[in-house]
Amino acid sequence: MIVLRADTLGYCMGVRRAMDLAVRTAETEAGRPIYTLGPLIHNPQALEDLRRRGVEVLPEGEADARIAGRTVILRAHGVSPELRTRLETLGARLSDATCPRVLASQRRARRFHEAGYSVVLVGDRNHGEIVAVTGCAPGCSVVGSPAEAEALDLAEPVGVLAQTTVTEEEYDAVCRVLRARYSRLAIVDTICPATRERQESLARLAARAEAIVIVGGRSSANTARLFRAARALGRPAWHIETARELPPEVFGFGVVGLTAGASTPDSIIAEVEEALLDPGRAGRKAEG
Numbered sequence: 001m002i003v004l005r006a007d008t009l010g011y012c013m014g015v016r017r018a019m020d021l022a023v024r025t026a027e028t029e030a031g032r033p034i035y036t037l038g039p040l041i042h043n044p045q046a047l048e049d050l051r052r053r054g055v056e057v058l059p060e061g062e063a064d065a066r067i068a069g070r071t072v073i074l075r076a077h078g079v080s081p082e083l084r085t086r087l088e089t090l091g092a093r094l095s096d097a098t099c100p101r102v103l104a105s106q107r108r109a110r111r112f113h114e115a116g117y118s119v120v121l122v123g124d125r126n127h128g129e130i131v132a133v134t135g136c137a138p139g140c141s142v143v144g145s146p147a148e149a150e151a152l153d154l155a156e157p158v159g160v161l162a163q164t165t166v167t168e169e170e171y172d173a174v175c176r177v178l179r180a181r182y183s184r185l186a187i188v189d190t191i192c193p194a195t196r197e198r199q200e201s202l203a204r205l206a207a208r209a210e211a212i213v214i215v216g217g218r219s220s221a222n223t224a225r226l227f228r229a230a231r232a233l234g235r236p237a238w239h240i241e242t243a244r245e246l247p248p249e250v251f252g253f254g255v256v257g258l259t260a261g262a263s264t265p266d267s268i269i270a271e272v273e274e275a276l277l278d279p280g281r282a283g284r285k286a287e288g
């Protein structure tokens, strides 16, 4: 079998940065409890690896007196200024893994707010990134669809930002509605290219491969999107978390494409590649 890797796959810049920070912190503070505020990454194997290194997940609602004097790592999608202050007041030592792209969105939202704009955020109001950006522009509106944009009644000028992971199509659809309704409108492109790059890379891969394996956590939205895209490109495709989940039928193909979501560790991608190329060896390793 020939295995073709997508030219862009696996960790995005923000997730790699956050994981590197967590591993470094675990090394320098070995033996002391370290927390991440919520799961650092949508990948159970990576979370288990961090747990073995002494990094525990602290559910946001459980940030209480026990974090006094402890290191708390903030995730790539950041926290609101209010939550940051609360954690500091509780005595946590913050280690900030907020992605620079998310920090840029937070700064933009704050500047719009301070300049008197009505701020509109396009995305999922329950997503941590949007919750954090909302805290930088109190009173802002969050919309998830063109219909919700139609229902807004805003004072101009209006400043618009997107969640970093919405698609360009989703953002354009909302912006079209806003353009038709408001003339003093500033739209900022805050969409992160990581998702689009992985999708474009998948399309190139699908042109050369007979079937596609997509590796990533089951709760990873961008991995699920890659899986749907592979199917839409007309290729047999499988979404797996680890090499053990490779289906027998994949070994019937001569050229298999391999890609992975933005929260999939390099080591798991390498294991899947190895299992595809040498299923016997990978099986022996798993048993051993």
Ligand code: SF4
Residues within 6 Å of the ligand: 012, 013, 014, 015, 076, 077, 099, 100, 101, 102, 164, 165, 192, 193, 194, 195, 262
């Ligand atoms: S997807 Fe983009 S914005 Fe989100 S963490 Fe990765 S690099 Fe940062």
